[in-house]
Amino acid sequence: MDIALRNVEKSFTGRDGKHTALADVSLEIPSGAFVCLLGPSGCGKTTVLNLVAGFETPDLGEVLVGGRRVEGPGPDRVVIFQDPALFPWLSVGENVAFPLQKQPLSAAEKADRVDDALRVVHLYKFKSSQPHELSGGMRARAAIARALVMEPRVMLMDEPFAALDAQTRELLQVELERVWQRTGATVVFVTHDNREAVRLATRVVVMGTRPGCVKLEVDVDQDLPRPRDPLDRNVNLLVTRVQRTLQAEVEKIAREESDERQVPPSRRGRGEPDLGRDI
Numbered sequence: 001m002d003i004a005l006r007n008v009e010k011s012f013t014g015r016d017g018k019h020t021a022l023a024d025v026s027l028e029i030p031s032g033a034f035v036c037l038l039g040p041s042g043c044g045k046t047t048v049l050n051l052v053a054g055f056e057t058p059d060l061g062e063v064l065v066g067g068r069r070v071e072g073p074g075p076d077r078v079v080i081f082q083d084p085a086l087f088p089w090l091s092v093g094e095n096v097a098f099p100l101q102k103q104p105l106s107a108a109e110k111a112d113r114v115d116d117a118l119r120v121v122h123l124y125k126f127k128s129s130q131p132h133e134l135s136g137g138m139r140a141r142a143a144i145a146r147a148l149v150m151e152p153r154v155m156l157m158d159e160p161f162a163a164l165d166a167q168t169r170e171l172l173q174v175e176l177e178r179v180w181q182r183t184g185a186t187v188v189f190v191t192h193d194n195r196e197a198v199r200l201a202t203r204v205v206v207m208g209t210r211p212g213c214v215k216l217e218v219d220v221d222q223d224l225p226r227p228r229d230p231l232d233r234n235v236n237l238l239v240t241r242v243q244r245t246l247q248a249e250v251e252k253i254a255r256e257e258s259d260e261r262q263v264p265p266s267r268r269g270r271g272e273p274d275l276g277r278d279i
Contacts, residue, residue: 117145
């Protein structure tokens with residue numbers, strides 16, 4: 001097992017008191033898997049990423065990567081955020097090379113790694129460009145290259161495509177699928193888009209909130225590349241199953257925050273949630 005969370009609990013204290021982000025969360029992710037985390041805001045998806053990355057430590061339980069307890073950040077794990085966060089004063093190649101500054105590699109080895117990473121994401125000919133000269137999708141690919149240059153064992157991705165338009169997002173889904181298959185890295189990918197999750201993941205994990213917990217795990221058995229057709233029956237069956245759990249969680253929050261007059265009509269006197277639109 002490449003990543004394991006065992007009975008993990010994590011709380012934070014703010015102005016309104018103590019908030020339990022995760023409660024008794026156990027999750028096992030095999031080496032080379034692509035796992036998508038879904039759930040309503042506040043369910044602890046980003047907290048899971050931060051714990052695996054070593055940015056946070058659990059209050060109870062343990063987080064393991066490769067059988068070793070995570071004690072802090074390490075070069076075997078890289079995080080890709082929604083904002084590519086490229087340094088505007090550096091070229092694309094210099095941005096990608098930045099994580100290698102303190103690595104015990106020769107200048108030639110560093111240059112080769114940078115070139116290889118840029119070729120993987122089809123940005124080699126933009127190596128000397130400045131970040132402001134790139135489109136949003138190209139900047140997202142540069143951030144992926146900056147992660148790949150470290151040859152990580154684990155890639156942790158926190159809604160990296162959320163700010164992009166639908167067409168660019170779909171193109172990058174294809175690119176990421178190709179990069180994952182080429183590198184064999186373990187990917188943990190946070191998204192709010194259940195169709196994106198089903199298209200990309202080998203396993204979809206749906207989280208609930210108050211407190212954060214695992215509500216559903218679904219293995220996706222379909223061969224890659226997955227159908228992009230929105231009418232594909234197998235994809236839609238999985239999306240509907242994930243949607244059912246997500247909808248129930250969102251409506252649970254609505255009941256907790258509202259009086260009876262504000263409870264969504266789909267939950268009044270019914271045993272099943274409304275499966276209408278994607279969350």
